[in-house]
Amino acid sequence: MEGELEAGALRTEDGSWTLHRDSDGGGEACHSRHGARTEARRHAEVVLGAFERRAAGSSPPPVLRILDVGLGPGLNSTAVWERAEGLGLTLAAGSSGRLVLSGLEIDPDLVRRSLALPDDPDAEFARRHAALRHGLRAALAVGAGAPWRGEIAPGVELEVLFGDARATLARAQAGEAFDGILLDPFSPASDESLWTPEFLGALAARLAPGGRIATYSAATRVRAALAAAGLEVGPTPRLGAKAEGTVAVRGPAAAEFEPRTARRVARRALELRAELERGAALAFPPVSEDAGSGAPSADAPD
Numbered sequence: 592m593e594g595e596l597e598a599g600a601l602r603t604e605d606g607s608w609t610l611h612r613d614s615d616g617g618g619e620a621c622h623s624r625h626g627a628r629t630e631a632r633r634h635a636e637v638v639l640g641a642f643e644r645r646a647a648g649s650s651p652p653p654v655l656r657i658l659d660v661g662l663g664p665g666l667n668s669t670a671v672w673e674r675a676e677g678l679g680l681t682l683a684a685g686s687s688g689r690l691v692l693s694g695l696e697i698d699p700d701l702v703r704r705s706l707a708l709p710d711d712p713d714a715e716f717a718r719r720h721a722a723l724r725h726g727l728r729a730a731l732a733v734g735a736g737a738p739w740r741g742e743i744a745p746g747v748e749l750e751v752l753f754g755d756a757r758a759t760l761a762r763a764q765a766g767e768a769f770d771g772i773l774l775d776p777f778s779p780a781s782d783e784s785l786w787t788p789e790f791l792g793a794l795a796a797r798l799a800p801g802g803r804i805a806t807y808s809a810a811t812r813v814r815a816a817l818a819a820a821g822l823e824v825g826p827t828p829r830l831g832a833k834a835e836g837t838v839a840v841r842g843p844a845a846a847e848f849e850p851r852t853a854r855r856v857a858r859r860a861l862e863l864r865a866e867l868e869r870g871a872a873l874a875f876p877p878v879s880e881d882a883g884s885g886a887p888s889a890d891a892p893d
Contacts (some may be wrong), residue, residue, distance in 0.1 A: 600708055603627045607716075608708040609664060610701060612777060621663045621701075623807075628716060630807070631670035637805040637827050637838050638771035639674050640845055653687045655887050658769045658797070660756055660785065661776035662694030664705035665727060669720040671771070672747060682746030692723075693763040695756040697782075699735060702727055723749060728844060738762060756785055760793055768799035770782075774806035788816040793801050795839070797819035804839040811852075813837060815859035819867065824848075824856060832876045 597610035599618075604606065605626030610616035623630040637697045638657070655675055658667045672690060674681075681688040696702055706724055711717040730739035730751035738752045738759075752759040756776070772794055779786040786808070794804060795817065804817065817839035818824045827836035827848035838845045848856060 596795040597839060599704065603629075605629045606712040607666070609712070610705055612701065612781070614700075614704060619781060619877075621655070621705075623667060627664075627666055628670070628711060628732045629715060629818060632773070633828065634667050634673070634773055634807075635670035635674040635804045637836070637845070638671065638773055638803050639678060639787065640838070641801045641803060641833055641840070641842070642675075642678050653680075654689045654691065655771075656764055656767055656799075657693070657767045658763060658772045658794075659692060659694040660772065660794070661772050661782075662696040662751065663701060663775070664700075664708065665694065665723045667773045667775055668692045668749075669716060671773070672719050672723070673716060679762070682744065684745040687748060689746050689748065691750070691764065693769075694748040695752050695754075695759050695763065697732055697753070697755055699753050703731055719744070721749050722747070727751065748812075757790055760790075760797070763797075768802070769797050770799050772798065772802070772804040774804055775806070778808075779810070781791065786813055786816075788811075790818060790819040791816040792828075792867075792882050795822050795841070797840045798822070801840070801842045803841075803845070805836065806838075807836045808836040809837060811859055812863075814839075814856045815863055818856055818860035819863040871883075 599608050601611060601620055603609060603622065603624050603626050605628050607626060607628035609620055609622040611620050618631045628669065640714040662668065671692065675690050676682060680690060682690055701813060706728060711720055726741055726743040726749040729741060733739045735753035738750055740748065740750045743749045757885065774794065776785040784790065798804065808811065814837050815826050820883040821842035821871050822839035822841055824837060824839045825844045826848055827838050829835050847853065
């Protein structure tokens with residue numbers, strides 16, 4: 592069931608809210624209509640999967656650094672916070688645990704509009720999201736000229752950088768490596784620059800050993816670009832009618848493609864490496880979209 596409010600608000604099937612890119616309700620949505628919170632939680636499970644797969648009795652490292660590319664309403668970062676605590680990261684006054692969230696966002700107005708969305712019906716998710724939104728308000732007050740950093744809860748730090756992610760990436764977390772990267776900008780049809788092999792390679796270079804990049808995209812060229820950057824690439828589960836997503840790991844692959852897809856990705860990755868070595872200008876062709884979600888389909892062109 593869906594219901595829309597002013598300023599492009601969209602209620603998704605799990606009861607959570609997201610936004611259309613345009614305030615008149617047009618353009619892509621920031622999250623899946625099948626469930627914005629559900630999709631965010633799936634991304635969090637994927638990006639923190641390395642910690643979940645550790646032997647019983649182990650715990651995440653005391654400091655987790657996460658990059659959220661396409662911060663938007665902040666649901667993905669909220670879900671990572673929720674998941675990290677669920678996996679045993681102790682975030683409390685006086686504890687050694689610390690979660691550092693860095694968000695890159697080009698559109699301050701979208702963030703501003705997201706602050707008017709209704710609270711999430713899941714009380715625990717809403718509690719964390721309210722704290723994150725407090726940080727977003729502070730970041731908007733500072734403006735686009737400088738990054739905003741602050742503690743939004745005991746042991747949880749938020750950094751927000753407004754502007755073109757190709758420029759702001761270098762400043763995120765002062766160059767520290769990330770344990771996970773949420774790659775969630777609008778589709779290549781809208782934000783082509785954030786899906787190029789050059790930018791995806793720059794993201795890969797910021798991953799810590801064992802770190803993961805999680806994205807909704809199933810486009811062959813996105814997968815191949817991540818593989819060309821030296822990462823092990825695999826699929827993530829489907830959400831509703833949406834195509835499977837992609838996970839890229841600096842370490843053993845989290846999952847394997849079916850053979851035909853694996854061959855196609857490997858072949859294109861080799862081609863991309865050769866093109867990058869020649870310094871070729873690489874750009875994405877138009878990519879088909881999952882209706883209403885803004886996500887590239889599994890049949891996106893090679």
